[in-house]
Amino acid sequence: MEKLMAALKAQIVEQLNLQEVKPEEIGDDQPLFKEGLGLDSIDALELIVLLQQNYNIRIANPEQGPEIFRSVRTMAEFITAHQTKQ
Numbered sequence: 001m002e003k004l005m006a007a008l009k010a011q012i013v014e015q016l017n018l019q020e021v022k023p024e025e026i027g028d029d030q031p032l033f034k035e036g037l038g039l040d041s042i043d044a045l046e047l048i049v050l051l052q053q054n055y056n057i058r059i060a061n062p063e064q065g066p067e068i069f070r071s072v073r074t075m076a077e078f079i080t081a082h083q084t085k086q
Contacts, residue, residue: 004076012072015050016043028073036071044069051075057082 009023012032016039030036033044047069051057057079059065068078 001076001080004079005072008072008075008079011050011054012047015046026072029071032069032071033066047075051079055079055083 005028006023009026012018012026013021013023018037021037026037032047033039039047044065048059048065051059059068068074
């Protein structure tokens with residue numbers, strides 16, 4: 001899980017072009033939106049693309065988005081749970 005979270009942090013920084021943020025500065029449980037990293041709805045779409053491109057995972061129910069993208073840890077848990085079902 002730690003390796004996956006580290007990879008996700010690097011992918012988030014690259015995918016969202018967060019030039020002022022280093023992957024190691026993102027906390028595992030830090031909120032990605034609002035008061036946390038400050039991402040917005042456009043960034044959420046980019047995160048969906050990231051899951052599709054890097055992990056071949058599609059989010060069937062868009063209402064799950066806020067739960068999945070709450071933090072790097074919740075993203076990693078979703079990826080891990082989804083990949084074990086395949």
